[in-house]
Amino acid sequence: MTDVTPIRTAAESAILSRFPEAKASLPGTPAVATLREQAFGRFVETGLPHRRVEKWKYTDLRSIMREAAPLAGAPSAADLAAAKVLLAALPDFGAANVTVVNGRFAPSLSDLGALPAGVTASDLGEALGSGHKLVVERLGRAASADDSALALNAAFMAGGAIVAVAAGVAVDRPIALRFVSVGTAAATYPRALIEIGTGASVTLIETHVSADGIAHQANGVVEIFAGDETKVEHVRINAHGDATVDVSSLGVVLGGKAELNSFNFVTNPAAARHQVFFRFAGEHSTGNVSGASLLKGKRHADTTLFVDHAVENCASRETFAHVLDDQATGVFQGMILVRDVAQKTDGKMMSRAVLLSDDATMNNKPELEIYADDVACGHGATVGALDEDLLFYLRARGLPKAEAEALMLAAFVGEALESIANETVRETLEGLVEAWLKAR
Amino acid sequence: MLEIRNLHVQIEDKKILDGLTLTVNDGEVAAIMGPNGSGKSTLSYVIAGKPDYEVLDGEILLDGENILEMEADARAAAGVFLAFQYPLEIPGVATMTFLKAAMNAQRKARGEDELATADFMKRVRAGAEKLGIPQDMLKRGLNVGFSGGEKKRMEILQMALLEPRFCILDETDSGLDIDALKIVSEGVNALKSPDRAFLVITHYQRLLNYIVPDTVHVMAHGKIVKTGGKELALELEANGYADYKTLAA
C-alpha cells in the first residue's frame, strides 16, 4: 500500500465513525467480533468500492451512495406492521415464509410453526451470539471474497436467518426468504445462512422489498451450502422501492452430483448490484446462474459473477437478459474461472441486452480464465435495439407498436426465464415481466 | 378499393418506384408479374406501411382514403394484409399467442369485443385444418423452423383469420409443392368476395391457373408498363420480359 491518505467521502467518514459504537451492541461471540474487526479493517483500507476498482468499474458506490443512511435499529411494532403491508403486495408463491425486517429475524412474520418437514429456520442474530455450529463452520465460507461491500456486511450484520434442510428431504413447498426494509431511510445489513443436506431438494424464493420513495441502503449477503446430490432452485426477486440502493452478495458452494439454479430478477430499485460467488466443490454438478433486469428511468442494475470451477466435470450456464429503457444502465460482468484441475468443464455464459432508448446504456464484460486444457467454454454478449423487420411483421398484422414490442420483449426475457425449472415460479415471473411491459 | 396514383418511392437514395399508377376494384383479383428487382415487393411493403421507405410523391387510396400517413397497424385494422414473400421467424413468440394478439388487436382497433378463447380456438383449428397445418405447429414459435412452404401456409392462415379487405400475396406460390399450391389457392379462392380484392404477385403463370386473375399487370423499373387480361400471363410465360425491359427504360 502507498502511504497516501485516502480522501474519504462523507458516506465513508460516517461509516467509519459509527463502527466503534455500533459494534458494542452488535451480536456475536468473540470469534464473530474478530471477524467483524477484520472485515471492518478491510473497509478502512478500501473504502466504498468505486470505478477504479476493476470489479466495480461500472457501479461506483462512492458516487451512488453520497450519504450513508443511519444504521437501522431493531424493528418496532409499527415497523413490523408496515412490513406486513409491503409483504402482502408480493407475488404469492404458496411458500412457507421466513422473514427478516431491517436486518433482523422477524418470527412474527414467519411461518415457523408451519415449515415443511425437514426444514428448520432460526434467528441468525441469536446464532452469532451463541456460537451456533453453522455460524462457526459456515459463516463467510461461501462469500469470503475480499470485496469491500461484503466486508461492510460482515462488520455491521445485525442478524438475519438460518435455514437448514435436512439430508434426503424433498421439500414439497417453496421456502420464501423475505427481506424487508421499513421506516425512515436506513442502512441494513441482512444476512442468511442456508444449508441443504445431502440429497435434499428445495425451491428457495428470496425477495427483497421496501417502499418507493425512501432512500434505503441495503447490503445483504446470502450464503448457500448445497451438499452432494442436492437439487436447488433459488429465485431472487429484487422488489426494492425506487429510491433504494441495494447491494447484494450471493455465495454458493455446491457439492458433487448436484444441481443448483439461481435466478435474479430486478425491475425497481434506483440502483442494484448483485454479485454472485459460485464455487463448484464436487464433481458432476451443474450450476445455472441467470437473471433478468428490466429497467426504466435512471435506474441502474449490475450483475457481477464469479464462477469458480475448482473441480472436474462440472457444467455452468449463465444467461442474462437486460431490457433498458429511458436513461437506464445495465451492467453484466461475468468471470468464469476454470482451475487447472477442473478438466472437462463445460461453461457457457451469455448476456443479451435490448436498448429501447438512445440514452440507455449496457456495459458487458464476460471473461473466461482457463487453466485446464480439456474444457468446453464460451461466452457471448449482444446489445441492440429490437429488430425493426420483426416489429414491422407484427405491426402489419395489426399489433400497435407498444403491443408488438411487448410481445417481442416478453419472448426475449422468456429465454432467460427458461432456466427456472419450477413452473409455478417461472409463470409468476412471466407475470411480473408482463406487468412491467404493460406499465411501460 | 385501392387506387395508387403516381407513386414515387426511394430507399437510401435509390429510386425504386417511379411513378406507379394502379387501380384494383372491389372483388377484383389483380396479378402483378415482372422481372426480379422491378419493385414488386417494394410496392407491397409500401402499401402495408413498412417504415424504411421514403415516399417522394403520389398517393395510395384505400376506399378513397389516403393511407400513406397511417402506421402499419392502422392499415392492417383498415383491412390491408400482406402475405410476405419471406415470412419472418419470431423466436419465443408462440404462434397461438401471436394469432390471438393480432386478431384481438384488429378487433379492438375497430371497436369490437375481444374473441372468447373457445371461439378463437375453433376458428384457428378450422382454418389450420383447411390449409393442412398440423396443430402442433401452432404451438411452436412463430415460423420458427418452419419449412418454406409451411411459412407460406401460415401466412394464408393469418389472412383467413384476419379477414382483410385488401390482400397482397407476394410470391405466395414460391416454395409451395404442387399439392400445397392447390390447397393454398383453394384457401385464397374461398376468401374471394365482392367486397374483397387481391393483388397477387407471382413469377409463374401456374398459380394463375388456380387463382384466376381478372387483370394482369406487368411491372418493370418501378412502374406498371402493361395491363391486360389473364391471357397476358400466358404471353409472358411464352416470351419473357425482354420487350418490357426496354419499354420502361
Ligand SMILES: Nc1ncnc2c1ncn2[C@@H]1O[C@H](COP(=O)(O)OP(=O)(O)OP(=O)(O)O)[C@@H](O)[C@H]1O
Ligand atoms: N433496403 C434497400 N436498400 C437498397 N436497395 C433496395 C432495398 N430494398 C430493395 N432494394 C432494391 O430495390 C429493387 C426492388 O426490389 P424488390 O424486392 O421490390 O423487387 P421485386 O420486384 O420484388 O423482386 P423479386 O422478383 O426478386 O422478388 C431491387 O433492385 C432491390 O435491390
Ligand SMILES: [Mg+2]
Ligand atoms: Mg419480391
